Amino acid sequence: MANAKDRVKIKKKRTKIFRKVRNNNSFGTFFAYLFLLVLFSAIFVTIAGFFVEYILESKFYEEYSKLSTVAEIYEGSKSDDNIIQTMMKTSNDFLITDKTGNILHQKGKNTCSFEGNTVYLSDKADKFLIYKDSDSDYLYPGKDGYIKVRWKQIWDLYSKMLFDKIEFTVEGSGDEAGDEADDEPDAASEDTVVAEKKLHEAHGVYVTLNADSDDVNGIRDIDSIKIPLWVSIDAGDGENFVGKMLFSFNIKDVVLVFEIALAIVVVAVVLSILMMISIISGIIKYRRVRNLFYKDFVTDGKNWNWYLINGDKRIHGFYSRNQNWAAVNFVFKNYRNYCLCHSVPEGEEALAKINKVIEGSIDKSEICAHATTSNFALLLRYENEEELRQRLNQLIEELSHIEEEHEFSFQAGVALLPSDSNTINDTDEGRIPRKELFIDDIYNNACSARAVLSDTDESGIQFFDKNLLDDQKWTDIVQERQAAAISGEEFKVYYQPKYNPQDNTLRGAEALIRWQFSEDELVPPGKFIPIFEKNGFITEIDHYMIRHVARDQKMWLDQGYKCVPVSVNVSRAHFIETDLAEQILGMVDEEGCPHNLIEIELTESAFFDDKKAMIETIKKLKSYGFAVSMDDFGAGYSSLNSLKDMPLDVLKLDADFFRGEDAGERGQIVVSEAIRLGKSLNMRIVAEGVEEKEQVEFLASQGCDMIQGYYYAKPMPKSDYVSRMSK
Numbered sequence: 001m002a003n004a005k006d007r008v009k010i011k012k013k014r015t016k017i018f019r020k021v022r023n024n025n026s027f028g029t030f031f032a033y034l035f036l037l038v039l040f041s042a043i044f045v046t047i048a049g050f051f052v053e054y055i056l057e058s059k060f061y062e063e064y065s066k067l068s069t070v071a072e073i074y075e076g077s078k079s080d081d082n083i084i085q086t087m088m089k090t091s092n093d094f095l096i097t098d099k100t101g102n103i104l105h106q107k108g109k110n111t112c113s114f115e116g117n118t119v120y121l122s123d124k125a126d127k128f129l130i131y132k133d134s135d136s137d138y139l140y141p142g143k144d145g146y147i148k149v150r151w152k153q154i155w156d157l158y159s160k161m162l163f164d165k166i167e168f169t170v171e172g173s174g175d176e177a178g179d180e181a182d183d184e185p186d187a188a189s190e191d192t193v194v195a196e197k198k199l200h201e202a203h204g205v206y207v208t209l210n211a212d213s214d215d216v217n218g219i220r221d222i223d224s225i226k227i228p229l230w231v232s233i234d235a236g237d238g239e240n241f242v243g244k245m246l247f248s249f250n251i252k253d254v255v256l257v258f259e260i261a262l263a264i265v266v267v268a269v270v271l272s273i274l275m276m277i278s279i280i281s282g283i284i285k286y287r288r289v290r291n292l293f294y295k296d297f298v299t300d301g302k303n304w305n306w307y308l309i310n311g312d313k314r315i316h317g318f319y320s321r322n323q324n325w326a327a328v329n330f331v332f333k334n335y336r337n338y339c340l341c342h343s344v345p346e347g348e349e350a351l352a353k354i355n356k357v358i359e360g361s362i363d364k365s366e367i368c369a370h371a372t373t374s375n376f377a378l379l380l381r382y383e384n385e386e387e388l389r390q391r392l393n394q395l396i397e398e399l400s401h402i403e404e405e406h407e408f409s410f411q412a413g414v415a416l417l418p419s420d421s422n423t424i425n426d427t428d429e430g431r432i433p434r435k436e437l438f439i440d441d442i443y444n445n446a447c448s449a450r451a452v453l454s455d456t457d458e459s460g461i462q463f464f465d466k467n468l469l470d471d472q473k474w475t476d477i478v479q480e481r482q483a484a485a486i487s488g489e490e491f492k493v494y495y496q497p498k499y500n501p502q503d504n505t506l507r508g509a510e511a512l513i514r515w516q517f518s519e520d521e522l523v524p525p526g527k528f529i530p531i532f533e534k535n536g537f538i539t540e541i542d543h544y545m546i547r548h549v550a551r552d553q554k555m556w557l558d559q560g561y562k563c564v565p566v567s568v569n570v571s572r573a574h575f576i577e578t579d580l581a582e583q584i585l586g587m588v589d590e591e592g593c594p595h596n597l598i599e600i601e602l603t604e605s606a607f608f609d610d611k612k613a614m615i616e617t618i619k620k621l622k623s624y625g626f627a628v629s630m631d632d633f634g635a636g637y638s639s640l641n642s643l644k645d646m647p648l649d650v651l652k653l654d655a656d657f658f659r660g661e662d663a664g665e666r667g668q669i670v671v672s673e674a675i676r677l678g679k680s681l682n683m684r685i686v687a688e689g690v691e692e693k694e695q696v697e698f699l700a701s702q703g704c705d706m707i708q709g710y711y712y713a714k715p716m717p718k719s720d721y722v723s724r725m726s727k
């Protein structure tokens, strides 16, 4: 028996295997994918954000340096009208305001919103007061000190440029600015470009055209795009120079950026769709495999795997562990026969039908699974033993008639796991705690209980209990020790004398086996002979007894005792062997014992086997000089008929004749007639199990030859028996 640690280990291994089947790693893949998608998107957006910030900043400084130069010039010579005039021609649009906000000078349209924020940019060294343009909403000064982009608006503009024909208006001052710029070759190159090309305006942005275009018919005609923001620069005396910055972008770059972004989005979407398809098909496939793992192909219901995994869940589950559970081994007794008489497919069809009926009779939390050929494993909830018994009886009753021309029989072995029991199975190591119990432990108990019924073919229900477990354990021990017990001479021959009731002289004895199990434990034959009869070891026992009795007789003869015949029991299983007589002869001769000192006892039930072979064996034994007796005459089935055919020497009247109420007057009549019958067939009569003096006297009066019973002597060890023999 595995110890607690091993048991838990085994269980863990099993649940690990089941978990592999149960776990759907498609979901894991899905979440991993989702996580990576989010992670990469975040990284991508952050990098892109830095990149955009960097570009905006460099553009900002470009524009700012131009405007601050203009502002400085203005501050230096405010009264010089020429300077103002030059500014009007060469600079970007601007406003100059006084202390109170009145506009002193203005170039171009005033689209400054005067809604703004202080912007630090990344080095935080300088700060600038930036205003939004009132016509354009693409860039704005953020509250966090950075220039921000409104991507949505940019996207709208971009798609408009792509798909619509946009009406641009040529800026009023742009024309003149262009004309004048030609005369000023020393102006900054960027200024020149801006000035050279006409600015077209729409949707709050300005565009310059390609060299070969003179109107904007589509995005192809645009060379660069300029987005306005206003910056306020101190111009001394409380005056502010508010200049219009144009963040200029080459349209090819913009298109490229959008194309790359679009491509990334498309790839991500396609990947996501592929992933989804693979995940969904994975889930479907997994479901199919899982169903196969738990499917029983004979009944179309659930299989043993299902029972194991769900059974453990039930008995250990948080909610269900406090309920009464019963494991049931439910067997369709007629399966093999039915398959033989019909066909295996028809037998399987019957199993499927049975499975269906059982499934229909249980509730959702209960389990029915097809375990092996004709075995169903059930896990049922119950109120009490009686209720469960009734329920099973009903089920058996219903199932016994599912095939019209047949009446089927079913056997159920039941092992209970009551809610209040935290343990099960008394073992040598103690009780097993419930948390270390597997469902198959309990089911095994149910099977053991069922095995008790296996000798019969009739329907029945057997509950597992402690006695059953003890029986089983005892059987196990006996089988384990049997071989060693023979070689270690643990079996002892006891002799029960048979006396002649007429003169109280010793006339014979019966050899009865005992097992010296330990120094002070002598086990009676009733506790192990039935086990040996079942497992076939009984033939060894019979040989052992014949040899030992023959050896004892020979020894006593040699010591000068007046030996009497000793009868040895030969089991029914042994009698089937055709060379039994030769075997016995061989053994007795080997020990050197005269044949007339050995008698062979056959039990009455043996006479129902192969009659012809039996008569043959009896005849042979007799021809070798052994006496043969019929044991337990009158017990169980009538054997008058066998008496007719069997040439037996001795008739042993069963102890039942002398027990109970029948032992009265009518009993006496039966006994005396049985004696007469035996006598007239030339047999000697032995009465067994005689304990009372009156019985002895009566038997003596009826001419009974010998009495074997406690009245004279109990079975005794050979040392005691020897003292009853005379020399």
Ligand code: C2E
Residues within 6 Å of the ligand: 496, 511, 512, 513, 524, 525, 526, 529, 538, 541, 542, 545, 569, 570, 571, 631, 632, 655, 688, 689, 690, 691, 708, 709, 710, 711, 715
């Ligand atoms: P059995 O062959 O019918 O043996 C007679 C049984 O009746 C013995 O029980 C004996 O002790 C008991 N008995 C005899 N007189 C009285 C009495 O006055 N009152 C009562 N109450 N009982 C009496 P035991 O020794 O326990 O043997 C039981 C059975 O075990 C035997 O029944 C026999 O079937 C089987 N057996 C015993 N030894 C052997 C053996 O060596 N080989 C085989 N094959 N079977 C054996």
Ligand code: CA
Residues within 6 Å of the ligand: 510, 569, 601, 631
């Ligand atoms: Ca006997």
Ligand code: CA
Residues within 6 Å of the ligand: 631, 632, 652, 654, 688
């Ligand atoms: Ca007997």
